[in-house]
Amino acid sequence: MPMRARNQLVVEHLHIVGAATAYVASRLTQVSRDDLASAGAFALVRAAEKFDATLGVPFGAFARGRVNWALKDELRSMDWAPRDIRVRARETTKVRQTLSAALGRTPTVAEIAAAMGVDTGSVREGLADAERMLLSLDAPDAPEIVWTGYLPEEQAIASERDEFLRRAVDALPERKREIIRAIYFDDRSVKELADEFGVSHAAVSQQRAEAVRMLRDALDRHYADAPLGETAPTSRSSASALEAYFERLASGGQRFTRAILSHAVGA
Incomplete structure (x- = not known):
């Protein structure tokens, strides 16, 4: 694709990056909006370079997928927690959610500890980690946080x-x-x-x-x-x-x- 045509595609679809970045930043704390925007803009340029109109897929849809994946990768790179901490935080949160549904109220730290077979200190640490970190986007129970841009x-x-x-x-x-x-x-x-x-x-x-x-x-x-x-x-x-x-x-x-x-x- 000629450079001029590629650049035109990028300019016309910058709103995809802006909307996706704003959507993610409004729902997750401790993330850099600038870093997200940079990752999204780079993905948009790469999408314009790789785009093949003969496939019959509109560029907007093609670019949107690339931008979304770029933001997910950027979020993964922002996740400071080692794997063992992520696992502990995820397991602790899951048990709390299960007990909340069963009891009809928020369970106490002691109740969570009893269900997990650990001490209350481990539960407190797990809950604190869950509050501070971005849980892995690869987790089965992770929420979908990336904007689709579709009605x-x-x-x-x-x-x-x-x-x-x-x-x-x-x-x-x-x-x-x-x-x-x-x-x-x-x-x-x-x-x-x-x-x-x-x-x-x-x-x-x-x-x-x-x-x-x-x-x-x-x-x-x-x-x-x-x-x-x-x-x-x-x-x-x-x-x-x-x-x-x-x-x-x-x-x-x-x-x-x-x-x-x-x-x-x-x-």
Whole structure:
């Protein structure tokens, strides 16, 4: 993407970083708003560099995901507590929550200690740690703190599209699937993959381009307004290979089976 076009994308979508930073900072104490904003801005620039419009995903949605993950990583880096302290704080908090639900009131330190089989001093330390620290965002019970930027109805549409695209990637032929995941999900370069696979740079680029075309065909066929069978495929694969791809995609989820099979028959 030309530098000018990339910069324009960044400028037009800076509000994503601002809104996400404000959302997180308003809900968590002991975090640096400046550090969050810097991490989010860097992620936005990287998103503009990696963005591929041919995948059919709006840049706003693509960038929003990158910014959210960047803020999560930044929050993890701010977590001062060693793992054993995080575990103690999380376990103590969980027991307190369980007892609160069972008793209908906040349990005493002695009650928590008795339930955990530890002394009251350990409980007090665990509760104090929980108050001071940011619990790991990887914890199963951790709250979702990152702003999505969607209205409820927009979130539903975006979630369905993301789910469909994930299934479409999963249904790709093995090598094409590996290349798409590596480049777009793991930020690996074409050169890295060429060295790993023992093939030329051009070979990986061709596989990537064809995989993108197949994904585009899947998205176009599923979301097309035109009558079934009237959407011309962009893929250069044979009709039988494309039909096999659509069938794999259909078998990946009942919500999409009828639409994709119908399109595959018309392919």
